[in-house]
Amino acid sequence: MERIAFCVLAVLVVASALVVVRHKNPVVAAVALAFNLVGVAGLYMVLHAQFVGLLQVIVYAGAIMVLILFVIMLLNLLEEAEPHPAGTFQRWLAPVAAAAFAVTIGSALWRSNPPAFPPVPEGFGTAASVGRELFTRFYYPFEAISLLLIVAMIGAVLLSKRRLP
């Protein structure tokens, strides 16, 4: 049963990633990325990490992608123009290089032989287990990342303010 869900979600994820990478219209690419993120969240839930999966939908698909869509619409980005004629060699080299990269990483991951999935431990993937570790062992990184978020917010506001004459 899990295998069927995994296969369906994997097809959805790869198909939407292909649309993101290839489609000329940025709004269509953004919506395809949103589908991709929801599909990956589904994969997390198939792997029994429910809390992280729900967070992925709320944060990534629900906030970050909407922000990206906003900016695309505000800047009124039209479809991408035809690629620069001088860059044709690079455009053909990129998929080849990425394929070689994928083969390298894929074979390394395959050979690393991760242990087969054990039966789900008690309380795995729940908010309680993640939260407990987050506020005890990972307390300093947690504070650091909240500081990072504040800095990012201030930076984003300052960078996009309009200069009044």
Next chain:
Amino acid sequence: MDWLGILISGVKIVVVFSSLMLGVSIMTWVERRVSAVIQFRWGPNRVGPWGLLQPIADGVKFIQKEDIIPTDAYVPFYLAAPMLAFVPAAFAFTVIPFGPDIDIFGRTVKLVILDMDGGVLWGFAATALGVYALVLAGWSSRSKFSLMGGLRSSAQMLSYELPLVLSIVAVVLVSGSLRPTEIVARQAGTIWNWNVFGGGAQLLGFILFTVAGYAETNRLPFDLPEAEGELVSGYHTEYSGMRFATFFMAEYINMMTSSALAITLFLGGWHLGFPVPFTGWPLWILEILAFVVKLAAFQFLYVWVRWTLPRFRYDQLMDLGWKGLLPLSIGNLAFTAILVAFGIVGK
């Protein structure tokens, strides 16, 4: 394969979904009659006694309208947007417990479709996905009014998600769990034990959640993006006929989902609030009825507020969200945390 369990889940899904659709059609009638009473006029009274068959007439009208698609519209998104508005709203209702555990032929059936460990988060995630419909509807119509309306609507929804989720976090802090069934179970007992009163001291949280819920569902006083004088109906300007009706239904279902979440988190879910001398089937039916009555009261409140208060201007709306509700919800969270730490409320 637990065939009986699957069948019971299927029955629950059918029951909940058809009740939602029935609620939507009743809401169209309620909206028009209550607004008529408030505005001192008659309202629909031609179609059936007290105009009760008006929803049927509306449905027939919508179905037989011409299906117009603007020439310049981006057709895949234009067609998908009403469905995208409708589905997440209905999805969020799957985690809401609408009754106690009932005993049918020796088998305990929980009256909730999906008893997830992160149920509250699921309800919120489904609401968060509803933003896409607005943005896509506004953009794909290729009309200036639609685009502005879509952008404003989604900015408003995103801004008000923050006070919404922070008041939810305060309730989760008090209840010690993200599971809606557990949150409801902790509010058993008398009416004083509900989260909004003594059981969780969440009166401020409740007010914040309700106000943010009004903004989330684009209802007055926060409905500038769909106001006719300002934006010619905003993101659904270019929609007509059945697609417009789908947006309409999606809005009503969003209202019901938001109210149901508020009832589950703050008002004790399906609990009666006063002891009754009998148990078994009569009590269970009474408790399901209590949930429906609370939901109906919330819907009435939505309609009442709509026709009483004037509309917020867009910058006033954003100011209220970011400078008013957000600090208040953070304060509410801090105050609740102090209460929980000293053991005054909650676990």
Next chain:
Amino acid sequence: MIDPRFVLLLSALLFALGVVGVLTRRGAITILMCVELMLNAGNLAFITFARSNGGPEAQIYVFFIMTLAAAEAAVGLAIVIALFRLRGTTDVDEINLLKW
């Protein structure tokens, strides 16, 4: 049951697609979106290892990576907006003042 190696292969494939996108696309925002794709691929690998080793640590790493991606998207988009105001386009082939 699912073989963890297949999930890891899927993650590698997504990462490679993200790399192709970053190298090939012309709009600055679409490049940012392909970077998000790569981050997601990494997250997926983390969750797979979390599932096979059974602890919450890897899920916390995913949590941090998600937060980081949010901050990075915000600042990156602010930069793109400022760039658009300056040059009138987000096409990365046109933004070549520093080219020698």
